[in-house]
Amino acid sequence: MPFFLRVRPLLFIVMICAAGSLVAVPRAQPQQGAAPAVSVKQGRIPLTVERYLPGAPVTLGVPFPKGALESPDHVRVLRPDGTEQPSQVTEVTTWDPIDPSLKWVWVFFFAEVGPAYSLEYGPAVRRQSVTSRLEFVNNPRAQGLAEITTGPLRFVVRQGDTGFLSSVQLDLAGDGYSDADVIATGPVGRGSFADVLDDAGVDSSRAVVLRTVMDKGSGPLHAILRVEGEYRYGRADNQASPFVTRIHAYAGKPYIRVLHTWIYTGTPDKHRPQAGDYPHVATQGATLITTDPTDTGWTMPNDRLYGLGLSLALPLTARAQTRFGLRNGSWWSPGDRRVALVPPGPASLVQLGPKPDRIPPVPNSSATTRLGPTEGFEATVTSGVRLVDRAERADGWIDVFDGTRGMAIGIKHLVEEYPKALTFDAAAGTVSAFFWAPEAGPMSFARASNAPANENAVENWAQGLAKTSEVLLFFHGSQTTVDEVAATMQLVLAPPVAHVAPEWYGTSDVYGAMAPQSARHGDLQRSLDYKFSWMRFNQAWEPWFGMFEHGDMMNTFDGQRWSVFGNGEPAQDFMWWLQFMRSGDADTFDTAMAFSRHTMDVDNTHWPTGPQFLGDTNYPMDYWSTLTSPTTPPASKYLGVGRRHADQHWMHILSAHVWVQGWMASYYLAGEQRGLDVARLTADMHLRRLWGEHELTGRRLYLSIWNLAEVWDATKDVRYERELDDRVGRMLALQRDQADSLVLERYGYTNVYASHGLAKYLSMTGAPAVRSALIRHARAVRDMPPLNHVMESYLSSIHSLALGYRLTGDRSFANEMVRRLDPLKVDPLPRPIDSRWTQSELFSALEQADHFPEDPNRFRPNASNQGTTAPPSRRPIWSFTNGLRVFGWTSAYTVPWAIQVLEEVQGPESRAQGPKREPKREKEQ
16 A cells, blocks of 8 residues: 555545535544554464364465454464474465554464364464475576475476476485486476367367466465466467466475366357447447347357366386276265276276266256266276276376386366366376366357347357366375375365364454354254255255366256356355355365355456566566567456356356455465456456446446455555545445435345445445445335345345444344344254255255245236236245355345344343244245
């Protein structure tokens, strides 16, 4: 932040013109030298490692209350006996501009003594220095290289025609490195690959590394190398495809973790291109077109993905053997591990699933019976043309070894993100991990139908989507057993998950005062716990699997079939991150991460970005050459815009359909650097103001404030600050003409956008005008309950009421909040939610346990009963057994904060279970 903004008595008064009025948004003075916001500036926080593996690397994000921590040097990890566990701590963001203290840090350590630790912080705390350190060298000049030495492992990434690791050395003898220690090299231009297929045949990629960067979070124990490059093609009609590979290295460890992100730059189908914008996302008023639904080219694939992955050459002897992990049991209930051993020669494991391109219609389970073993899930191990072994589900790894050393590779979500393959080409000596297996056939991005969808539009926005895949590479000696290989592979297949005490996330106030998961207020706790369990159950029942689908979940269930993927609305991944903070549950963490990776990759627009000058060289002409590059297409004006819910993920976009909150939570809680990368892409979209004044009213305005507040908090970028200040001022000006409500009745469900976005802004600035606006809004929704979207808008006001109580102490807000919580309560089920249920049984049980009302007899625009007095024939959109879309507005962004208020205003007597209510009558289907 500029210095002059820090020294004024009233910080940065923004004057804006909105709705014909001038509005000032003064901020509170920064707390430099003032009394801290919390009185306890030292203490210990319990820290737990779920799915503990001895010696495993662990990264977790830890928030701190305002004023509690001044420096990352004042934090350390303690073992149960009180001795220190070596660690590294990274400052992530602060409470600036209102307070310079730290808001989030990343803590990294090796879990060596069990699952229980504590985090000690305070002015007197000093972390011990690390004796066994990584060595990191990065020379990003043209033809430069990056080199990391972990101790037993050294690897090099060179710029130019490589694509991945140029060389890897393994120091088995511990006597230093020599040419004899080289265990792997990267094939020229094929260390990673993204091959495409069109009518002219396969166009094999050539990978070119353009840049290497040390990423945030790097330190003496854990280094992160970001490798940026592009795949180039032999035919001029195939645009270069960008990639980013992040390589995580660990002090003293012979393995690396790799995250590879590829961007699709092809032409997805053969429809007839026309000039002009799609009307529903038009950025100008001229030359608007309506797409032609009779054009059959929408369903005809053009550029398809043929093969995607990583490859390394191993200088092993001719005695090299291969072993793979398979699973007994079924695709949905894996049993014990078994190992398939392939003697010297070629070896391959291919994991397939039903209809890999997932173009509807797609086979799925019925409400009573899961997909059977003949309906698509199959893992086969072959040696040449000879079948070695077969199962429904592979474990996810390959190990190639001879009598001296070997290398193992594990792929995360091998089954869930099928089709995958792990191969050893004995003749070439190369081991490859295929994120898209050619054996499945090419991946088509064409539409399933040319019938018009939302807004009567026919569209395809596949160009510019991305996909991140994760692998672990383990280099080992001759004495490594198959059990040791399998155990190491768990670091990618089911890695440890660390968290601090769930109470701490609410205490820190980084997301406001929210209550942790507990046995108290059980009927409300179940409204969250059962819902998340129901969605995870369906994800594995249907299943919602596939390379470009896994992570996302569908929206609407009629008791027999689900329809329409959510594509993130409204920040569905953030709901899972909130539940993880409240519970510390490792499975919830996994679901949140998969959801965030899907929405940030598949549900956003990443390309073309236009020419970009990175500034890593000393040649002045590089800058001017970049600006006038004839080979780089101009940037898409839709860069950073999200996809709207649809049966296929890239069929529809909308200006108000992109949420950064879950991506930022993945960044804070798990060190997922890509979360911030993509969030900035969307924040930059807001800066461009594509839709003019239309973008600065209604839900687009409310959502953009929530988005910008999150990104500004992480970056302190003055560009986001200025844009946010302006939009907040506009929102407050519009409030005057809306009976003190911050949101239009048309968008009543966006109460949660307004309350969470402005609460975030208030926590960073202390702006009195925003505090007053939130209080007036709470009064408005208290006295005039929003009912435009019935339960969606009515229940979305609960968070506003909780804020009203917290800002004023006025019990009337809490009392009204309690009344509105009543429909959200859920009765207990007779047994836990697990795989013993069928979908039909669980659906019926949950329908009887929840207390959501039926849709009242009222007019609803676009409903099937429009203009009549008869009740709608369909199930209410807020039904408990539907997806997470409406649940975000009614429950996920309201209940945790409401429970915390209940704890404070009702006291211990409210914590016991109340009398069980009468069971509900059977709902009509």
